[in-house]
Amino acid sequence: MGIRSLLVSLALVVLVASFCRADPAWNGHLTPGSTTNTRFTPYYVPPGAKSYDSSSPLLHYTGTWSESFSSAYVQKSMRSSSEEGAAMTFTFIGTGVEWFGNQDRRHGIATVFIDGQLIQDVDTYNPVSMKQQRLFWTFSLPQGKHTLKVVNAGKKQGESTGTLVDIDALVVTRGPSSDVSPAPQQNMVVSSQEFPSGSSGLDLSSNFPASAWTLVQNGSTGVHAMQLAIISETHALIVDKVEHNPLSVSGHPAWAALYNLKTHALKPLAMQSNSFCAGGTFLSNGTLVNVGGNPIVEDHTAAADFGDVDGLQAVRIFEPCDSDNVDDCRIYENHDRIRMASPRWYNTVLRISDGSAMIIGGSLKGGWMNNGTTNNPTIEYFPPKNIHGSNGLPIHLPFLIDTLNSNLFPIAFSLPDGSVFMAANRDAMIYNWQTNTERRLPRIPNGVRVTYPMTGTGLLLPLSPDNGYTPEVLLCGGSTVDDTKPGYQISSQDPASSQCSRIVLTNDGIAAGWQVEEMPQARTMPDAVLLPTGDILIVNGAGSGISGYGNVIDQVGASNADNPVFTPVLYSPSAPAGQRFSSAGMPQSTIPRLYHSVATLTPNADIMIAGSNPNLDRSEVKYGTEYRVEWLGPPYMTQSRPQILSGAPKVLGFGEAVQLKVRLPTGSSQSANVKVALMDLGYVTHAVHANSRLVYLQFSLSNDKQTLTITGPPNGDIYPPGPAFIYVVADDIPSIGVKILVGDGKSPAVDQDAQRNLLDKSTVDQYEKTKGHPKEDSSE
Numbered sequence: 163m164g165i166r167s168l169l170v171s172l173a174l175v176v177l178v179a180s181f182c183r184a185d186p187a188w189n190g191h192l193t194p195g196s197t198t199n200t201r202f203t204p205y206y207v208p209p210g211a212k213s214y215d216s217s218s219p220l221l222h223y224t225g226t227w228s229e230s231f232s233s234a235y236v237q238k239s240m241r242s243s244s245e246e247g248a249a250m251t252f253t254f255i256g257t258g259v260e261w262f263g264n265q266d267r268r269h270g271i272a273t274v275f276i277d278g279q280l281i282q283d284v285d286t287y288n289p290v291s292m293k294q295q296r297l298f299w300t301f302s303l304p305q306g307k308h309t310l311k312v313v314n315a316g317k318k319q320g321e322s323t324g325t326l327v328d329i330d331a332l333v334v335t336r337g338p339s340s341d342v343s344p345a346p347q348q349n350m351v352v353s354s355q356e357f358p359s360g361s362s363g364l365d366l367s368s369n370f371p372a373s374a375w376t377l378v379q380n381g382s383t384g385v386h387a388m389q390l391a392i393i394s395e396t397h398a399l400i401v402d403k404v405e406h407n408p409l410s411v412s413g414h415p416a417w418a419a420l421y422n423l424k425t426h427a428l429k430p431l432a433m434q435s436n437s438f439c440a441g442g443t444f445l446s447n448g449t450l451v452n453v454g455g456n457p458i459v460e461d462h463t464a465a466a467d468f469g470d471v472d473g474l475q476a477v478r479i480f481e482p483c484d485s486d487n488v489d490d491c492r493i494y495e496n497h498d499r500i501r502m503a504s505p506r507w508y509n510t511v512l513r514i515s516d517g518s519a520m521i522i523g524g525s526l527k528g529g530w531m532n533n534g535t536t537n538n539p540t541i542e543y544f545p546p547k548n549i550h551g552s553n554g555l556p557i558h559l560p561f562l563i564d565t566l567n568s569n570l571f572p573i574a575f576s577l578p579d580g581s582v583f584m585a586a587n588r589d590a591m592i593y594n595w596q597t598n599t600e601r602r603l604p605r606i607p608n609g610v611r612v613t614y615p616m617t618g619t620g621l622l623l624p625l626s627p628d629n630g631y632t633p634e635v636l637l638c639g640g641s642t643v644d645d646t647k648p649g650y651q652i653s654s655q656d657p658a659s660s661q662c663s664r665i666v667l668t669n670d671g672i673a674a675g676w677q678v679e680e681m682p683q684a685r686t687m688p689d690a691v692l693l694p695t696g697d698i699l700i701v702n703g704a705g706s707g708i709s710g711y712g713n714v715i716d717q718v719g720a721s722n723a724d725n726p727v728f729t730p731v732l733y734s735p736s737a738p739a740g741q742r743f744s745s746a747g748m749p750q751s752t753i754p755r756l757y758h759s760v761a762t763l764t765p766n767a768d769i770m771i772a773g774s775n776p777n778l779d780r781s782e783v784k785y786g787t788e789y790r791v792e793w794l795g796p797p798y799m800t801q802s803r804p805q806i807l808s809g810a811p812k813v814l815g816f817g818e819a820v821q822l823k824v825r826l827p828t829g830s831s832q833s834a835n836v837k838v839a840l841m842d843l844g845y846v847t848h849a850v851h852a853n854s855r856l857v858y859l860q861f862s863l864s865n866d867k868q869t870l871t872i873t874g875p876p877n878g879d880i881y882p883p884g885p886a887f888i889y890v891v892a893d894d895i896p897s898i899g900v901k902i903l904v905g906d907g908k909s910p911a912v913d914q915d916a917q918r919n920l921l922d923k924s925t926v927d928q929y930e931k932t933k934g935h936p937k938e939d940s941s942e
């Protein structure tokens with residue numbers, strides 16, 4: 163061996179060693195980059211951000227402030243004042259700032275100003291004494307110079323014994339200017355609304371030119387938006403993994419929150435286990451389950467952590483929360499009573515025709531690409547069933563062995579005959595869960611892989627009584643990278659696929675095979691969103707690379723992908739082939755939405771876009787952790803829209819006729835232009851839009867066009883019983899959606915024997931005992 167090849171092999175060994183080190187998900191025990199376990203506090207300086215201590219000469223104090231010293235403070239020092247009017251002023255360049263200090267019984271209220279504008283009063287009182295707490299944060303200021311001013315208001319709430327206000331440290335988000343070359347900015351309205359507890363926001367909007375589509379940036383998710391589901395007419399549920407999010411709960415960073423779609427206010431939710439990377443679905447009774455997740459990594463244990471427990475077998479219950487007051491909404495977990503039989507990381511969760519959840523595949527532990535050792539080639543159900551002799555235990559699915567390696571987060575849809583379509587890697591099949599049989603479909607053409615980490619996306623196209631609910635599936639994007647290659651042979655610059663593949667799931671359609679078309683831009687990790695009009699909006703993703711972080715060569719920061727795609731594209735399934743894609747009048751974003759991005763239709767019928775975090779823990783290095791929300795408004799948002807005035811039932815039975823009072827826009831013509839869309843907005847994570855569904859309802863319109871008699875879907879095969887939104891669409895303009903429950907509203911059947919057998923034959927949270935840390939109360 164020559165010296166040159168020796169060097170090459172040595173370099174390879176080093177490369178392999180460093181890639182194998184990559185953690186699947188940070189578990190919260192140890193600050194990334196440090197080697198010693200530290201006492202946990204919300205104070206955190208993300209890579210790329212800069213911290214300023216209370217004693218920095220850049221912080222200007224007026225009035226009387228005293229300095230105190232303790233190892234519990236950032237840089238061991240802190241300034242405090244109880245004097246009304248005492249102020250701290252700090253000028254910085256960036257897009258965000260965070261203020262940290264103590265909270266206890268003696269603390270009072272401070273007023274925060276940015277650039278001279280009053281933002282909010284911050285109450286720093288807390289009955290429990292806590293150090294290094296995040297007292298205020300904002301992340302979406304326009305890039306540039308800003309001044310933060312914190313003024314002691316001389317006020318306190320009733321229980322407080324003093325008016326103390328502390329400055330321990332400030333952390334500046336320096337913003338993207340240094341590391342992202344922004345795309346041309348069009349139709350962007352920038353504002354900041356992420357202040358805790360729904361306070362008034364900072365409106366730094368500028369006028370934008372009138373245009374068909376609009377893109378508005380407003381609000382911040384507070385916890386990174388890895389998973390997203392619309393839970394009511396007013397709120398979205400956001401679920402993340404354990405990481406240093408700015409939103410806190412019980413004195414530590416939160417990893418789930420409710421987002422008010424109207425006011426952009428946030429409510430943090432306490433969660434016991436690590437929800438990285440769970441899936442989810444609503445059940446027939448309207449309850450949402452969040453399933454699977456991440457273990458606690460054993461060699462990182464320490465007494466000080468986020469208080470999370472092993473999430474691999476977790477079934478987290480979120481009961482219906484339909485009021486716009488979400489104070490009492492919470493996530494319930496009790497792994498002794500409710501859990502899966504087997505561990506699952508990156509599983510897909512699907513509501514099936516009987517209203518229960520089918521839980522599909524996943525890995526037995528955290529990792530990256532699936533393989534024969536980590537694979538969990540089974541399905542199980544929640545609530546557990548006793549079918550095919552399983553008695554609540556997992557049922558083997560050969561498809562999930564044949565589709566290794568790139569087969570995590572399978573794409574799945576419930577079909578109108580009650581069976582289930584699944585795509586994984588380059589393959590697809592129809593699974594009849596009642597007979598436990600697989601019908602393999604033709605392979606996806608041209609070697610395109612569509613599931614993690616070669617992530618594409620998929621949708622069931624709208625179902626309509628006009629063609630007997632003929633099912634047709636669309637898969638878009640992904641990658642042709644060889645999934646047997648190790649990470650060090652895959653590059654973030656490997657091109658993504660621009661292919662969309664479409665198949666009609668009838669005997670004739672299957673015989674005809676996949677029809678292939680090309681998106682205008684290649685994408686891995688796209689999100690596809692059904693609109694009530696029947697069109698599909700494709701957004702987010704990267705032009706090159708694959709999903710995940712820390713695995714491939716040419717990483718950008720830690721991202722395995724690069725070349726973010728900034729322009730959404732509309733796909734019209736019923737247009738003639740060759741004329742289906744259009745980005746005409748489409749605004750461009752400036753926010754990269756790569757791994758861990760999401761998008762969903764909202765009740766208002768615009769599109770909520772959030773997330774992106776190809777990082778172990780919150781980071782501000784390209785491509786950083788993204789909290790900003792964008793709202794993409796189709797042209798219909800600014801037109802005169804139909805209205806559902808009254809009559810929407812709480813529960814719409816199968817085949818049941820119900821009268822809605824409606825107001826159609828004046829000038830809207832015959833009933834031929836009216837459609838009634840029944841939609842499941844889905845549970846979105848990792849480009850999987852599980853349960854996304856549009857079923858057009860049969861209806862008749864009264865002569866005066868004020869009464870619409872709609873008929874519920876024929877059965878649970880056509881629309882699996884569970885929550886839905888009804889949109890009345892006139893001349894391709896949808897109304898605001900109204901939430902209902904389809905079916906009888908009852909809970910899915912519970913098989914007590916299967917449940918008992920599952921609990922007997924499976925162990926709870928294999929890693930939990932290694933923690934030696936008391937379980938966190940799920941109440942706040």
Ligand SMILES: *[C@@H]1O[C@H](CO)[C@@H](O)[C@H](O)[C@H]1NC(C)=O
Nearest residue numbers: 351352353367378380424425
């Ligand atoms: C952001 O949302 C708030 C609350 O709905 C609203 O008052 C504000 O005008 C919005 N800002 C922009 C730029 O749309």
Ligand SMILES: *[C@@H]1O[C@H](CO)[C@@H](O)[C@H](O)[C@H]1NC(C)=O
Nearest residue numbers: 528529530531532533535536
């Ligand atoms: C399978 O994946 C796991 C987790 O990423 C990894 O630790 C293991 O080395 C892999 N095994 C093989 C045979 O590649």
Ligand SMILES: *[C@@H]1O[C@H](CO)[C@@H](O)[C@H](O)[C@H]1NC(C)=O
Nearest residue numbers: 445447449479481545909910
């Ligand atoms: C819905 O069913 C699930 C599964 O049995 C159960 O855990 C949940 O509490 C039910 N929710 C309601 C509102 O009945």
